[in-house]
Amino acid sequence: MSETATTCPYCGVGCGVLAEPRGPDLAPVRGDPDHPANEGRLCVKGASLHETLGHHGRLLQPRVRGRAVTWPEAINAVARGLAETRDRLGGEGLGFYLSGQLLTEDYYVANKLAKGFLGARHLDTNSRLCMSSAVAGYKRALGADAVPGCYEDLDHADLLVLSGANPAWNHPILYQRMKRAKQAQPGRRVVLIDPRRNASAELADLHLALAPGTDAILWNGLLTDLADRQGLDQGYIDAHCSGFAEALAAARTSAPDAARVARDCGLAEADVRQFYDWFRATPRTLSFYSQGINQSSSGTDKCNAIINCHLATGRVGKPGASPFSITGQPNAMGGREVGGLANQLAAHRDYDTPGALEEVAGFWQAADMAQAPGHKAVDLFEAVHRGEIQALWIMATNPLVSLPDSNRVRQALERCPLVIVSDCVEDSDTLALADIVLPACGWSEKDGTVTNSERCISRQRAWLPGAGEARPDWWIISQVAAAMGYRQAFDYTSPAAIFREHAALSALNNQGQRVFNIGGLAGVTDQQYEDLKPIQWPVLPGARIGRQRLFGDGRFVTPDGRGRLLPITPRGPEQSCTPGYPLRLNTGRLRDQWHTMTRTGRAPRLLQHRSEPFVAIHPQDLAAFNLKDGDLAWVHNALGRFLGRLKVTHEQRPGELFVPIHWTDQFSREAVVSRLLAAVTDPVSGQPESKQGAVTLSPFKARWQA
């Protein structure tokens, strides 16, 4: 057997993987030396992929209300259920909740069926939980959901600002690249902005452990400082930007100088000044930001506060100089390319894009086109709770664990007359509440494309047969569409055919107003699709080469072609601490686990890094609550409770706890941290404020423990 070149299904770095079925035991996977994202390297999660495979724990057969059925029976049950609900309630009664784990082709077909043929606008994705504030920030400032930079910028940046990010654990291959760049040129600097002294602090020359939620004050203060100390690129602002005066006025009001910023952010003034000095003096500055910025009730504003500083200094889309949001999931970007968010239509068209509805409806020959944006993730499940959505199809995700206020999500699913779940695992908290379960192919069995955080489209190739009766998601959706009477529009025989259609739609009537354009790939043959090498979009019609960076010429895709600075008025977290709940809760990921552990939880060595739920706590708080390091304790508030072992650390600020997001009811009875988080969202992006909760602690008196 020869190796198959595919991609890692975990984080948004999107590393290339070489895999090979060899004998009864699978050979260890290895990094693909030809993939530009990782050049042969893999982190421990990626390197353990072969240990997560096998049929144990896999969903092998369709089931309808607990009864094993054939595929035709399952497809008919889904089609009947959706049709019956639509007859009663129209498209409003249908909901779809997708995942950044799906391949682009799966996403495309689901989006087309829901929005084009069922009139169902309530289709959203778990990417809402990780990236949507970054997306909204880019769209407001640059006119498009388009990351301007690329990974190579990490090699060129003289100042790297890690804001609300911990790449050492969450994007390890990029972190290694950051390290190598710094070692190659020790004069390069790294600033970490994060309330926690996370693992990436090891690389930082300066750590700004700011008070949670005060990022916009810090970045507004930087804009003020740049203006007051000749740090602006006035020529660039005049030629290429709009909104500068209003943005600066808002920055001055909230952050007039470094002293005030230091006070409001809980930082030393000298440290704030140091950051501002380095930013001002370093043209090649890359601001790398992630969930610590996005997962906030003002996440979009925080993104724009960062982008404001880059626009004001002309540092967008140039080698080593850009704002650069980094994605959590492997195909969050691919999902957005097809329109997999409730506020999107298809191929980077929004509902309010003039002519877009008619264009897409015509291209699809749509039978029943959704006419307006639908509910975003949190609101979608609220609509299920209210009984407005009565048939919900969840694909490749576990919202019962990942959404905030998950006890309420459980109630919503319990009330919903029809819950359909497509997944590759047999048990998850969400599957336990499904009426119809559909076995989907897992990583190693799926064939299609994904797009990573630098807009690079890569093939994910099947190298093992589907387990049991598992089928690709695109096939399942197409079969349901055919059973509902739309066979002609969903007559796909391969992911290549879907990809060609998607690429053609991206190029349709696109004279540059939409940056996402892969028309150059619309004519790929099946063999060319099979052989497709990683390529960064856009790939314009007539071309077969992508583009590394965007907007470096100062021309944006806003209506006037200018980059927009936004006036940002900083807002604190919605979840305030009170005397009853005096501790601020922060959540995040572990180095060796992925999301709800449905895969990484199968590899023993990945559980060795952190083997049980824990609560990171500062020694002062430990003493204040009369607890000891290693004690078991409840973290709780009015919404729910979490049981974990206390882990004392000076990495935490006093008054703040950190709890990982990974544990589920499958692994630990009382350790779903999302039960403690209120369903508060950013008003622009709809992204939940998953980094902020208000809680207290109580001892857990175990009679015995092992």
Ligand code: SF4
């Ligand atoms: Fe997979 Fe991300 Fe690790 Fe790369 S860095 S191997 S994509 S988990």
